Amino acid sequence: MSFTIRKQGEIVVVDVEGQLIVGNRQELKQKVLDELEKGEKRFLIDFTQTGYIDSSGLGVLVSLSKKIREQGGELRLANLNDDLKTLFELTKLDTLFQISDSRERALESF
């Protein structure tokens, strides 16, 4: 499990490699908050390599979304598999996040 952060233009792209769950969600949160502190405003989290997310992982995404918006920025998500889409629909978090089916579409949407 790891998180890779890279810049694509003005957008910070985070690749989640593995599950986003209680044991690692703080690491993701801290990495994104560090970038936010540096002044970054636009964030894309790519879940291509993620099988599932637990409630604490979902909670971190909600928390980050709020903090980024407070700083005038935006957090978007890409490449949720069918299981993850189900999870977001069950919790109605699909209404909170802008979710794209590909990284390219997500990057273009900013």
Added chain:
Amino acid sequence: MAKLRVTLDLEIPSDVHEIERVVELVQKECRQLKIEPEKCSLNVPVALTEALSNAILRGNGDDASKHVRVRASVNKAGDMLVVDVTDEGPGFDLPSSTRNCTTAENVLREDGRGLFLMQCLVHRVEQFADGGNTVRLTVQRG
């Protein structure tokens, strides 16, 4: 409850980093039972992760000296998987602790989705005292 055959019985330390390993073992049981792929890849891992994190963080108070027992069993017909997660805590009241996280006032909350997800994702969730506090997840094929 039909007679069950225990297929997995282990005790883990109260450490959230143990969760993925246990989930992978139970997922393997799921696949062997030919439970639907979506249940093996989403419902069981998420529900079990919630049960384990509740046991470690709330039941055992994140106390590394305490343990969590995980027992998986199947029924004779082989179409039902029962997973018991037992911690050393005092237990809790499942119905009153479960919150609908999809209401307008709750959807923006950062917490409170765990028990809701557990109940959405498996056939049955039960909680009882059995030499400790046990949460039982029942997953059925079909």
